[in-house]
Structures are given as C-alpha cells and as structure tokens.
Amino acid sequence: MCGIIGIIGKSPVTPHLLECLKRLEYRGYDSAGIATLESGLIQRHRSEGKIHNLQERLKTINPQGHVGIGHTRWATHGVPSERNAHPHATEKVAVVHNGIIENFAELRFMLEQKGHVFTSDTDTEVIAHLVTDYLDHGLTPQEATSKALKQFHGAFALALIFQGHDDLILCARRGSPLAIGLGESEMFLGSDALALAPLTQKICYLEEGDWAELSRETFTIYTAEDLPVERPIKETFLTGAMIGKGNHKHFMLKEMLEQPTVMGDVLRAYSNPSTLAPSFPEFPVAAKDIKALRIIACGTSYYAGLTAQYWIEKYARVPVTVSIASEFRYGKPPLPQGGMALFISQSGETADTLAALQYAKDQGQMIVGMVNVPESSIARLSDVVLETHAGPEIGVASTKAFTAQLMVLACFAIYLGGHRNILSEEESKKLFQSLMEVPEAMAHILSEENTVIKIAHALSEARDVIYMGRGTSFAIALEGALKLKELSYIHAEGYAAGEMKHGPIALIDEKVPVIVLAPSDELYGKTASNVEEVIARKAPVILITDLEGQKAFEGRVPLSLSMPTLHPFCLPLLYAIPMQMIAYHTANLKGTDVDQPRNLAKSVTVE
Numbered sequence: 186m187c188g189i190i191g192i193i194g195k196s197p198v199t200p201h202l203l204e205c206l207k208r209l210e211y212r213g214y215d216s217a218g219i220a221t222l223e224s225g226l227i228q229r230h231r232s233e234g235k236i237h238n239l240q241e242r243l244k245t246i247n248p249q250g251h252v253g254i255g256h257t258r259w260a261t262h263g264v265p266s267e268r269n270a271h272p273h274a275t276e277k278v279a280v281v282h283n284g285i286i287e288n289f290a291e292l293r294f295m296l297e298q299k300g301h302v303f304t305s306d307t308d309t310e311v312i313a314h315l316v317t318d319y320l321d322h323g324l325t326p327q328e329a330t331s332k333a334l335k336q337f338h339g340a341f342a343l344a345l346i347f348q349g350h351d352d353l354i355l356c357a358r359r360g361s362p363l364a365i366g367l368g369e370s371e372m373f374l375g376s377d378a379l380a381l382a383p384l385t386q387k388i389c390y391l392e393e394g395d396w397a398e399l400s401r402e403t404f405t406i407y408t409a410e411d412l413p414v415e416r417p418i419k420e421t422f423l424t425g426a427m428i429g430k431g432n433h434k435h436f437m438l439k440e441m442l443e444q445p446t447v448m449g450d451v452l453r454a455y456s457n458p459s460t461l462a463p464s465f466p467e468f469p470v471a472a473k474d475i476k477a478l479r480i481i482a483c484g485t486s487y488y489a490g491l492t493a494q495y496w497i498e499k500y501a502r503v504p505v506t507v508s509i510a511s512e513f514r515y516g517k518p519p520l521p522q523g524g525m526a527l528f529i530s531q532s533g534e535t536a537d538t539l540a541a542l543q544y545a546k547d548q549g550q551m552i553v554g555m556v557n558v559p560e561s562s563i564a565r566l567s568d569v570v571l572e573t574h575a576g577p578e579i580g581v582a583s584t585k586a587f588t589a590q591l592m593v594l595a596c597f598a599i600y601l602g603g604h605r606n607i608l609s610e611e612e613s614k615k616l617f618q619s620l621m622e623v624p625e626a627m628a629h630i631l632s633e634e635n636t637v638i639k640i641a642h643a644l645s646e647a648r649d650v651i652y653m654g655r656g657t658s659f660a661i662a663l664e665g666a667l668k669l670k671e672l673s674y675i676h677a678e679g680y681a682a683g684e685m686k687h688g689p690i691a692l693i694d695e696k697v698p699v700i701v702l703a704p705s706d707e708l709y710g711k712t713a714s715n716v717e718e719v720i721a722r723k724a725p726v727i728l729i730t731d732l733e734g735q736k737a738f739e740g741r742v743p744l745s746l747s748m749p750t751l752h753p754f755c756l757p758l759l760y761a762i763p764m765q766m767i768a769y770h771t772a773n774l775k776g777t778d779v780d781q782p783r784n785l786a787k788s789v790t791v792e
C-alpha cells in the first residue's frame with residue numbers, strides 16, 4: 186500500500202503532485218506529504234490524515250519547485266502522524282517509499298552510531314540516512330542510491346530527490362509496482378498508470394529489482410546489478426478524467442448500481458452471442474487435460490474463489506483447492522506437473538497474491554491471472570489473463586469487481602464443463618441463459634432499498650452479527666460478514682449453516698441478529714432446520730430468500746428480503762447484492778466512512 190509519485194516538470198509541480206496523489210488515495214489515507222526543490226533546497230510539507238488536509242495546508246504556501254515527490258500513506262511502522270508522514274528527508278535527500286524495509290532496525294542502529302539523528306518511527310527514514318551517509322563520503326546520488334539499495338531487505342518502490350539536483354529523480358522497484366511516465370520535456374513516475382493518466386499515456390514499467398534515473402528529457406533503467414536495460418514503453422488507454430461519484434453520495438453506491446451493466450459487459454466479453462457458448466482465450470493446457478486447479482486470492486477475491494470451487498467441481502469435475510494467498514506458501518504445497526493456478530485480484534497488485542504467484546511459477550504451474558487492472562503486475566506475470574471488465578473501482582470495499590469476478594468464474598465453469606464433456610451443449614446453454622437473466626434480476630434487487638434500510642436499522646445497534654448459508658451461499662455469507670465488519674465496524678462472522686451446531690450456536694441469544702441466505706434450492710430443507718435451531722434460541726433472524734423460501738417462516742422472523750427465483754447456478758451473483766446493500770446502509774446509519782473505512786486500503790502491497 187501507500188502511493189508514490191514523482192515529477193520533473195517545466196512548471197511548478199505541486200498541483201500535479203496533489204492531483205496524482207488523489208488518484209492514489211485508494212492505496213492508503215493515513216497521512217500525505219510532498220517534497221520539492223526550491224532554489225536547489227529540499228522543502229517538505231506533510232499532514233496527518235487525508236490528502237485534503239495537505240491540500241489545505243499548501244494553499245497558503247504554494248511551493249514553486251519544478252521537481253518533486255509525493256506520498257499517501259498506509260501506516261506500517263509508526264503511528265499515523267505528521268512526524269511519520271513521508272517524504273522522509275535529510276538536508277541532502279528526500280525519499281518516498283511504498284513497502285517495508287525489513288532490516289531497518291539494524292541499519293538505523295548502525296547509522297545512529299555514526300551520528301545520524303532520526304526524527305520518525307518509520308522504517309523508511311533509514312533510506313534517507315543511508316543514502317546521505319554515502320553522499321557525505323563523496324558518492325554521486327546515483328552511486329549512493331545504488332549502493333544503499335543493495336543493503337535493503339524487504340519490499341519497496343522508492344523515489345528520491347537530491348539537494349542541488351533539479352533535473353534528477355531516482356527511483357527503484359523491488360516487490361512494489363512502479364511506472365515511469367514519459368512527457369514532453371517532462372518525466373513522471375507513480376505507483377500505477379491510473380495516477381499518471383492525466384499527465385501522460387506513455388508508460389514504462391520497472392521490472393523486479395530495477396532502478397532508474399529520470400531527467401526532463403530522458404530516463405535510464407538499470408538492473409539490480411547496475412547494468413543499463415531497455416524496458417518496453419506502452420500506451421495506456423486509461424482516461425485522464427478524474428473518476429467521479431456522479432450524483433451519488435458514495436463511490437460504493439455508484440459502483441453497486443453499476444453492477445447490472447458490468448454483468449452485461451462481462452457476458453459480452455466471455456461469450457459468443459450467436460451460439461450462447463462461453464468464449465475464452467486459448468490456455469496452454471487444454472481444458473480436458475487439467476488435472477487440478479488451485480485458486481489463490483485475498484479478501485473479497487478469495488470469496489469469489491470459494492464460490493467458484495462449488496461451480497467448477499460440480500459442473501466441470503475439476504478438483505479445486507482454494508487458498509488464502511498470505512498462507513498458501515507456508516506449507517510448501519507440492520503442485521502437480523501441468524497444474525493450473527488461478528490468481529484472482531481486483532488490483533492485480535496484492536503483495537501476498539504476487540508472492541504466491543511467484544511460488545506457483547517456480548513450481549511450473551500454468552499461471553492464470555484474473556484481474557480488473559490489465560496493466561497490473563499479476564497480469565504481466567500471468568500466462569493467460571482473464572480481465573474482469575468492472576471498470577475502475579474506487580470504493581475500498583469491493584462490490585462490482587467482486588460480482589464481475591463471479592461472472593467470469595461462472596462462465597469459466599461452463600467453459601471447462603463443456604470442454605471436458607461433463608456438460609452437454611444443452612446443459613451449457615441452460616446455465617448460460619440463467620447468467621443472462623442476472624443483470625435484470627440484480628437491478629430488481631438494487632431497487633429493494635427500503636427493506637434493506639429496515640434491516641440496517643436492526644443491525645446498527647448490534648455488537649455481533651452472524652451470517653450463515655450452505656453451498657455457494659456459505660461463500661457469499663462469508664463475503665457478507667466481511668462487508669459488514671469493514672464498513673460498519675460491527676463484529677460479524679460467516680458460518681456454514683451446518684457448522685453452527687459445532688460451536689458458533691453458543692454465541693446466539695436475542696441480541697445477536699442472524700442473517701440467513703437460504704434460496705429455495707436443493708439445500709433449502711437443511712438450512713431451514715438450522716434456522717429453526719436459531720429461532721429456538723431466540724435470535725432475531727433476517728431471512729434472505731425467495732417467495733417459496735419465505736413461506737415456512739411467515740410471521741416467525743422479524744425481517745425478510747424477497748429475492749428473485751432463478752436457476753440455482755446463478756444465485757451467488759444475486760445474493761451478493763443484498764450483502765453489499767446491508768453493509769452499505771448499516772455503515773451509513775452509523776456514520777462511518779463508507780468509501781475509505783478506517784485502517785484499510787484498496788490495494789495491499791505489503792505482506
């Protein structure tokens with residue numbers, strides 16, 4: 186996490202630094218800061234909290250420097266405060282950093298012994314002091330930085346400016362993404378291409394271990410061994426227009442409402458409209474030869490993977506294992522020769538998912554990346570990329586990117602099932618037709634705001650909430666609980682309905698609302714028995730089901746949301762919607778920051 190930006194411009198860079206930082210705010214919003222060179226001297230301006238605070242402070246100062254770096258922080262080492270805000274600097278160098286310098290404590294000790302005085306609790310400050318130490322010994326900025334880089338353990342994307350060098354920015358990448366943007370006698374760098382989109386469409390990504398030297402007219406990239414290297418320059422199609430909320434109160438609301446349209450876009454991308462058959466890029470291993478599939482992801486993307494496990498095992502008969510990316514490597518899992526590993530990630534930059542991908546690559550797996558950002562690191566490292574086509578998602582809690590992942594995965598299950606001769610053409614078409622009914626059904630659910638607001642009122646006073654479901658509804662229950670806790674800060678857990686009796690039922694009393702996802706499918710009878718067990722223990726049940734499912738509980742549950750009846754295959758896509766709406770409206774009632782919940786970031790680039 187953390188967003189970094191650097192500009193060597195023809196005019197004062199502060200307004201552009203701030204604009205780009207705003208576009209990176211999804212990466213963290215604990216503090217923000219910039220450093221510019223004013224008559225050759227480093228000037229720093231930092232503020233705790235969101236970029237807005239920094240913007241207000243800079244109104245009166247109005248820095249004039251033509252070279253500068255900026256940062257928006259998600260705190261790792263040191264509390265969110267002004268003294269811990271980036272850039273960190275000495276008189277000679279200022280640095281912004283995304284990542285963690287794992288050996289900072291020993292470097293700091295060594296530098297303090299030499300007389301360096303530290304003013305923050307961060308790991309980053311050692312970068313500024315170590316580079317300064319080498320500058321003090323007469324090294325050039327390039328020599329000093331290259332030497333220092335070799336001493337850092339951990340992950341980083343860095344940008345540095347130097348006293349007296351107003352045509353120079355140095356930057357480096359190890360583990361965290363960094364893109365150079367090419368202008369007309371101007372040069373830019375940023376954590377992603379979206380941040381640079383208002384300034385340039387010409388982008389050159391640093392590769393793992395690279396560092397680079399930027400001036401207004403040119404740039405040179407070096408490998409970790411200091412050898413000059415060429416990296417391709419790409420045109421991006423990202424728009425420079427700041428993505429707006431329209432008339433909506435929050436990005437999250439706007440993004441929730443976009444889902445019916447996004448579903449249509451995904452269906453168009455992964456199907457052949459004339460034959461009603463799924464259409465996917467060619468995979469290096471034929472579908473019929475896939476022995477096993479490993480799905481790896483974090484957070485909401487992980488729950489998309491869990492849902493897909495039910496689909497792919499049932500409809501394509503491929504054994505699927507789903508792993509949390511941050512845990513995946515620790516058992517050193519043996520991966521089968523010719524196996525497929527699918528990495529699901531909205532951002533395509535999540536550090537844990539990237540580390541897992543590297544492990545799977547080293548084990549000779551075919552790497553499939555399912556991402557919403559086609560320029561992302563995961564996309565660039567994958568053998569096959571499945572784009573989710575949700576469009577930029579700004580709200581930190583994932584909504585449309587999640588349902589877009591589900592839609593691609595549903596199409597993928599049909600594709601695999603068909604190519605493995607598990608599904609007949611007729612069965613495939615039937616499943617596909619059910620997916621085509623999703624956009625309209627979603628739009629209907631999104632219009633049920635009044636019932637959801639009543640549910641939100643019931644939840645807003647609760648301390649704990651339980652979500653439960655069976656089969657794919659279990660996966661969606663987990664996602665529902667995550668949404669509620671991240672947005673409203675109410676403790677919530679999702680359970681497999683059948684697992685309640687093995688422990689969680691002990692939590693239940695009249696103060697713990699239980700949200701039950703119970704479509705009237707083949708599992709309904711068993712889930713209904715679990716609902717009876719919960720009602721018997723006096724929990725207020727909130728039932729999410731169709732008209733048929735409501736009948737058995739008429740007048741016996743305080744609240745119920747009526748859902749459309751479609752083929753069970755596509756129901757996870759529909760039941761995901763009330764999960765989002767409930768969390769959104771509960772958070773709204775509680776007055777929490779819906780788009781930027783406390784302590785979170787949208788793109789998590791540290792392990």
Ligand code: G6P
Nearest residue numbers: 483484485486530531532535583
């Ligand atoms: C963060 C976000 C979540 C997201 C998760 C995984 O925690 O707040 O919304 O699901 O990261 O991110 P990814 O970009 O890999 O899907």
